[in-house]
Amino acid sequence: MMMAKDVRAVRVNATRELILTTAERMFAERGVHEVSNRQISEAAGQGNNTAVGYHFGTKTDLVRAIVRKHAEPVEARRRELLAELGAEPDVRDWVTVLVRSATDHMGSLGTPCWLARFSAQLMNDPALREIQLQESRTSPSLQRVVDGLAERLAELPPPVRIERGDMARHLIIQMTAEFELALAEGRPTARATWEEMADGLIDGIVGLLTAPVTS
Numbered sequence: 001m002m003m004a005k006d007v008r009a010v011r012v013n014a015t016r017e018l019i020l021t022t023a024e025r026m027f028a029e030r031g032v033h034e035v036s037n038r039q040i041s042e043a044a045g046q047g048n049n050t051a052v053g054y055h056f057g058t059k060t061d062l063v064r065a066i067v068r069k070h071a072e073p074v075e076a077r078r079r080e081l082l083a084e085l086g087a088e089p090d091v092r093d094w095v096t097v098l099v100r101s102a103t104d105h106m107g108s109l110g111t112p113c114w115l116a117r118f119s120a121q122l123m124n125d126p127a128l129r130e131i132q133l134q135e136s137r138t139s140p141s142l143q144r145v146v147d148g149l150a151e152r153l154a155e156l157p158p159p160v161r162i163e164r165g166d167m168a169r170h171l172i173i174q175m176t177a178e179f180e181l182a183l184a185e186g187r188p189t190a191r192a193t194w195e196e197m198a199d200g201l202i203d204g205i206v207g208l209l210t211a212p213v214t215s
Helices: 004-030 037-043 051-056 059-083 091-108 115-123 126-137 140-152 158-185 194-210
Strands: none
Touching (some): 004 051, 004 115, 051 059, 059 126, 059 140, 091 158
């Protein structure tokens, strides 16, 4: 038999998860700044309209909690993909790890899901973007991918390498967000599944990174 404190802990965890899921959906669909903590509490069916503040603190804290919730499985998948690399990974190998660590997790969430659109909302806002970037900076596996790509692209002038890295990041964020939205709305997509979508995205990013440089 569960002790009273154990029952309470289960209820608290369930409430936190419900709030996180509700907030992620509302942020993805409306924008972070368009949704109040009170609205999230109400949508999550919480009788106490201050439930978000009680469980998470500020809206920034809530956003950070959503980011961290997904960072863990993405990190785990990235480590798995890194373990599968051969002795001499090329550009495509590194890009595959970069893309599939995200898209494999997104695909595991089912339809509808909101992570890609939530991430796009963050990256399009200078203040919120920093939350996402802070989590990325603490990832050893992501740093290994970045270093591996930099080594393979060493012949590119540094400004070009930085520029193309920014382009690749925008492609991943915006293309996954558009694909996720199309699936949620039941609209036709160029690729039927997240796995197939990742194939096209990898092809495009490899082409982008290895394209000739105008002299």
